[in-house]
Amino acid sequence: MGPIEIIGVSIAGLIILMVLLFLFQFVGLYLQAWVSGAKVSFFGLVMMRFRKVKPRIIVENRITAKKAGLEIPTDLLEAHYLAGGRVTNVVRSMVAADKARIDLPWEVSAAIDLAGRDILEAVRTSVNPKVIDCPDQAHGRATIDAVAKDGIQLKARARVTVRTNIARLVGGATEETIIARVGEGIVSTIGSAVNHLAVLENPDNISRVVLEKGLDAGTAYEILSIDIADMDV
Known part of the structure; x- marks a missing residue:
């Protein structure tokens, strides 16, 4: 194998290593979501990074919702994050509302959050004056x-x-x-x-x-x- 081939193989190996290291950061989140029953596609996690969405925030809140018996699609969580919303606040408010048997759809909770109001505090005050x-x-x-x-x-x-x-x-x-x-x-x-x-x-x-x-x-x-x-x- 000549020098050119060696350089080519080295570059290819380096690229593959970088790709593997990049993908490896999503393995933990993927397994965490899978074990918790709040499945998120591995490809979806990778694409979040390119869309400048923090995958950990999306995965952790999807798990929180799932454990509370709420099914909130990943797309809605991503869209709210990209709109500048406080995803964690919205999810927690929905969980609190569900426990208190207050009807609080995602659309309403997200809209209130984007309006600048603290929806989590609002739910708490609704339950505890x-x-x-x-x-x-x-x-x-x-x-x-x-x-x-x-x-x-x-x-x-x-x-x-x-x-x-x-x-x-x-x-x-x-x-x-x-x-x-x-x-x-x-x-x-x-x-x-x-x-x-x-x-x-x-x-x-x-x-x-x-x-x-x-x-x-x-x-x-x-x-x-x-x-x-x-x-x-």
């Missing part, structure tokens, strides 16, 4: 100040229990709107009181009146309760 402080002290206000008709100013703090309304999550107003509306409702209710003593004696009346105003309309939340945490002159 959260409490919002009103006003939000992080914005520099400690109390809601209002003046009754007898000229006495009252300072109040409220706690609003809400749960996410997933159907209104895209396009629905956020927590800030809830806080602002509840604050305005409390100011209006106190302002319509003839005597401040009546307000101090029955703060629950304010909660009831404000709650009846339907302040969650057009927001991403459903108000479950409004409790006056503190009321003072």
Whole structure:
């Protein structure tokens, strides 16, 4: 074998070795998916790399979905990844929703995620309502100040229990709107009181009146309760 043949064989061997090393990185993922019952084609894994998709993210989330009894095609996971979506968040939200018996199709979950909302947190809040402080002290206000008709100013703090309304999550107003509306409702209710003593004696009346105003309309939340945490002159 002459020098040219030796060089040719060496180059060919090097190319084959590089190809094998490239393909070897997908073997572990392929076997992991296969053993977990969430089969992904080996060729599909290779093509993900060329499409600038991280195969590990796709495989791990497909396995997560499969173990939870959800069948999410690889194509949907890839498409969402390429669209800039948070694949892991969407899959986890669907698993959480399925366990809580909440109807959450892939299309809805993916659309909410692409809209910039945290769909996983939304599902969690839908299952386990959260409490919002009103006003939000992080914005520099400690109390809601209002003046009754007898000229006495009252300072109040409220706690609003809400749960996410997933159907209104895209396009629905956020927590800030809830806080602002509840604050305005409390100011209006106190302002319509003839005597401040009546307000101090029955703060629950304010909660009831404000709650009846339907302040969650057009927001991403459903108000479950409004409790006056503190009321003072």
